[in-house]
Amino acid sequence: MKTSHLLRSLMIIASGFLMIQCTSDLEIPDPIAGPPGADGRDGIDGVDGVDGTASCVSCHSNATREPIFASFSISQHAAEDGAFARGGSANCAQCHGDKGYVDYIETGMVDTAGYSNVEPMNCATCHDRHSTFDFENDGFDYALRNIDAVTLVIDNATVLDFGGSSNNCITCHQPRNSYPVPGGTDSVTITNKRYGPHHSPQATMLEGIMAANIPGSETYPAVGTAAHRTGSSCVACHMGESSDTSTGIHSWNPTAAACVACHPSGAPDEIAGFTEDMATLEALLAARNIFDADGYYVLGTYSAEVGQAAWNYRTLLEDQSKGIHNPNYTRALLKNSIEALQD
16 A cells, blocks of 8 residues: 555655656746867868959950951051031031030930031940940840830931941941932932932942832842842951951941852852943943042933933942942942933
8 A cells, every 4th residue: 555655645746747858938048158179170271263344354455446446546546537517517517526426326316406526436426335245145246325126317218237236337438318219210300419318328229228129130039138138247347357457347438358268269240340340330431421520420300211310320329339238239320320311
């Protein structure tokens, strides 16, 4: 009996301890920190990251700038001749001086009052700020003021997009006169001795537009199909790498390497006869008494064939590529213009 009584007492006492453990709010003290352990072994050093200025220095260094400056100095863009004197005129400022060009790109217009102290084109004329610094994913914009598609001055319904940097060239290398390209069978009245697409229709010639498509034996190629349009670009042909700063880079004179890369056998047959055909067309127009003593057009009203052929002659002359920009379009314009005046 005594043993049984003792066991019951012990069970009651143990149960009491359990109840105390379940309901107690006693806090357990934090452990006491011991001394720090020994350092572990050093890990392997990681690969050094790219310096923060590395992408900038790749372009913004004397080694890069010096050939650019040297080639630019011999270019027509840098020439301090009479052409840039026209940069003060509101009619010419958008392409004949730095101030007008920047205003035109930034706002779509120039100062109607004109400009004073006009300077020739310089680095800051075409270049401003980068639109992105993620060159790997977004491509190089070269901090150009314009790399977007360009709406033509002569026809607001036509937009050219050569892609990226070459779009900057379209801004000025396009027809800029206010009168339309002659077409149809109506007579043509020439009211300005500078009749034609002005001095730089390179972009439209490359695209194969904005000349007078006189009917004739030669078929006009589809718009935008010239090999230099589909397989090359303004920048690829005119700004190639060069150790000779008289070609490529910012001289804009094509390098031999740029041509040979696609034409290893020399000039293509399509441009053969350009000089002779231009001389023939000029003689046919001169026989119509359309030129004055200085080579400007005589004001007056002419037949559709003469007016259109005169426009084509000036377009091909001012393109200055001797047919290279768009050989098939050039040949069709020349041959069909000659045929129209010979009939």
